[in-house]
Amino acid sequence: MSQDLGDYKRHQFTPPDNNGRVLCEFYCSECYGYVYVKLNTVLEGNHVINCPNCGHKHYRFIKDGLITDCRFHDGHNIADEIVPMRSAWQKEKRVLGAIAQIRQLEAVGEHQ
Ligand SMILES: [Zn+2]
Numbered sequence: 271m272s273q274d275l276g277d278y279k280r281h282q283f284t285p286p287d288n289n290g291r292v293l294c295e296f297y298c299s300e301c302y303g304y305v306y307v308k309l310n311t312v313l314e315g316n317h318v319i320n321c322p323n324c325g326h327k328h329y330r331f332i333k334d335g336l337i338t339d340c341r342f343h344d345g346h347n348i349a350d351e352i353v354p355m356r357s358a359w360q361k362e363k364r365v366l367g368a369i370a371q372i373r374q375l376e377a378v379g380e381h382q
Contacts, residue, residue: 292335292377293370295363300326303361307354311335311377315349316342323359334377 291308298305301324313335319328331340332349366374 290373292373293366294335294337294374295366296328296330296337298324298326298328298359300324303359304363305354305358306360306364307352307358309335309337309352313350316347317349318351320351320353321359322354322356334379336374336377 290311292311293306293308296305296307296319297303298321301321303321303323305319305321305323309332311334313332315332317330317332317337319330319337320326321328329342329348331338331342
């Protein structure tokens with residue numbers, strides 16, 4: 271019986287799918303720093319992203335948890351406001367690891 275259960279568990283294993291969080295890099299053109307936040311991949315729509323360093327509000331469209339370069343007009347159907355922690359900001363651009371890069375591609379459906 272215990273042997274059967276072991277086989278069952280082994281065959282039930284599936285690699286994690288894309289339901290999770292993806293690391294986003296966001297550049298603040300007001301204070302010239304980078305913000306790194308992990309966003310849920312179900313996020314989509316117009317969002318306000320507050321710079322944790324200077325407080326500037328950025329209006330961006332988010333697709334599958336990734337912050338795109340698409341802006342939208344102030345006050346137009348804002349889905350949510352994102353307020354990263356102060357420690358998410360840094361002056362230097364961070365080199366993303368291989369796994370973080372793959373996750374980003376997966377989030378936008380471009381990873382094979
Ligand atoms: Zn800023």
